[in-house]
Amino acid sequence: MRRLTTLFPSEFLEEHAEELGVVERDRKLQIPAFVWSFVFGFAAGERRTLAGFRRSYNSTADEPISPGGFYQRLTPSLVEYLRDLVERGLDEVAVPDAVGADIDRFKDVMIADGTVLRLHEFLSDEYEARHEEQAGAKLHLLHNATDQTIERLDVTDEKTHDSTLFKTGTWLENRLVLFDLAYFKYRRFALIDENGGSFVSRLKQNANPVITEELREWRGRAIPLEGKQLRAVLDDLDRRYIDVEVEVEFKRGPYEGTRSLDTKRFRVVGVRNEDADDYHLYVTNLSREEFFPADLAQIYRCRWEVELLFRELKTQYDLDEFDTSNEHVVKILLYAALLSLLVSRDLLDLVTEQADDELVFPPERWAATFRSHAQLILHDLGEHLGYSPPPLLERLIKDAQKIHKQRPILQETLATATQPRCES
Known part of the structure; x- marks a missing residue:
């Protein structure tokens, strides 16, 4: 429990909540319990719901909170507060180790990626999707x-292209960036190169650059490639690797109202996929002297770790299930899922430190284990923080009773409807 309270100390949680106006000065809401309920407020096999978060809070805090009192806390201030906690956690907590190749020469290896979240159709104005009558973030x-x-x-929103959020600049110096096809743009690659950075990207299906030089010699009667367009020769090749220099054309950024054409030379590498009888093609500015084609394929596989990260968020923390038309609630659920992931990773680090060296903890198996024990962790954390929740029977009565006295429950409605009517 000390590990968790070090990550998010109660004093910090309370002070920052007061700064942003998430709680009033009388502090009727116990903000540490409130935060941890969003982190652990789900049980194995159940979806993350606002009602579930409230029940988790009531089972942890000293005093329960009513549904109305809970829902009125779901404000833009809470969105900002939870985002701040996510950013704090990102600075402290490790996420999956993705580096498998020997790339110590780089200051950092960066992976840019994005994933679509399907939202309630009523949010289509705030979160425009690619298809009509849908909403997506x-x-x-x-x-x-x-x-x-x-x-x-x-x-x-879903229509915002991933590419627009990646900004080039001097920060790229001595860094290697791995891109998926959503970020493919020759001008971006040129700017990375000119800022002293490196990149590896899959080559787009419609990209057909001219080969200017072969970077690997082949024995026997090899097909000459220089001067030919890449796609024109692929079907004729049977070699295990392709390693060539190509020249590409692109438009520079606007200057005095015009955009000039420019060219740049990059390296294109192909690694044969025997199952599909074709090549995985990559474009890069990494040199052949330091990285062979197989090295580039291994480096690019690092991106798969981020795909696993997105899959874990969606399968274990319901990041892709937003059954609400309230924009603020969508963001609250999003940041709650990210907080759960960060706390899960922090506990995984602790488990790894305490376990025998030969033990291995696959991230997805750990995520399922964490989810199934979330309520137990929350209970122990509440005791560690000194909370004394109401007796169990009292909490069961409060949570299970009908909330709106004027709203009949289904059984009452059916009973009334099936009663014999008196003759007039």
């Missing part, structure tokens, strides 16, 4: 695989 991450941290997090 997108979570964008810039993951530092070297430090195992998330350096940047953005939430936009």
Whole structure:
């Protein structure tokens, strides 16, 4: 429990909540219990719901909170507060170790990626989707695989392209960035190179650059590639690797109202996929002297760790299930899921430290274990923080009773409807 309270000390939680106006000065709401209920407020096999978070709070805090009192706390101030906690956690907690290749020469290895979150259709004005009559948000991450941290997090509507959120600059010097196809743009690659950075990206299906030089010699009667367009020769090749220099054309950024054309030379590498009888093609500015084609394929596989991260958020923490038309509630649920992930990772680090060296803890198996024990952890944490919740029977009565006296429950409605009517 000390590990968790070090990550988010109660004094900090209370003071920052007061700064942002999340709680009043009389502190009727016990903010540490409130926060930890959002982190652990789910049980194995159940969806994360606001009612579930409230029940978790009532089972932890000294005094229960009514449904109305709970829902009125779901404000823009709470959104800002939870986002601040996520950013604090990102600075402290490691996320999956993604670096498998020998790339110590780089200051950092960065992975840019995003995932779509489907929202209630009533939010289509605030979160415009790619298809009509839908609403969608997108979570964008810039993951530092070297430090195992998330350096940047953005939430936009679905139509906002991932590419627009990646800014080039001097920060790229001596850093390697791994991109998926959503970020593919020759001008971006040129700017990374000109800022002293490196990149590896999959080559787009419609990209067909001209080969200017072969970077690997082949024995026998190899097909010459220089001067030919890449796609024109792929079907004729049977070699295990392709390693060539290509020239690409792109438009520079606007200057005095015009955009000039420019060219740049990059390296394109192909690694044969025997199952599909084709090549995985990558474009990069990494040199052949330092990185062979197989090395680039291994480096690029680091991106899979971020895909696993998104899958864990969606499968274990219900990041893709927002059954609400309230924009603030969507963001609260989003940041609550991210907080759960960060706390889960922090506890995984603790478990790894305490366990025998030969034991391995796969992230997804750990996530399922964490989820199934969340309520037990919350109970122990509440005791550690000195809370004395009401007796269990009292909490059961408060949570199970009908809330609105004027609203008949289903059984009452059916009973009334099936009663014989008196003859007039």
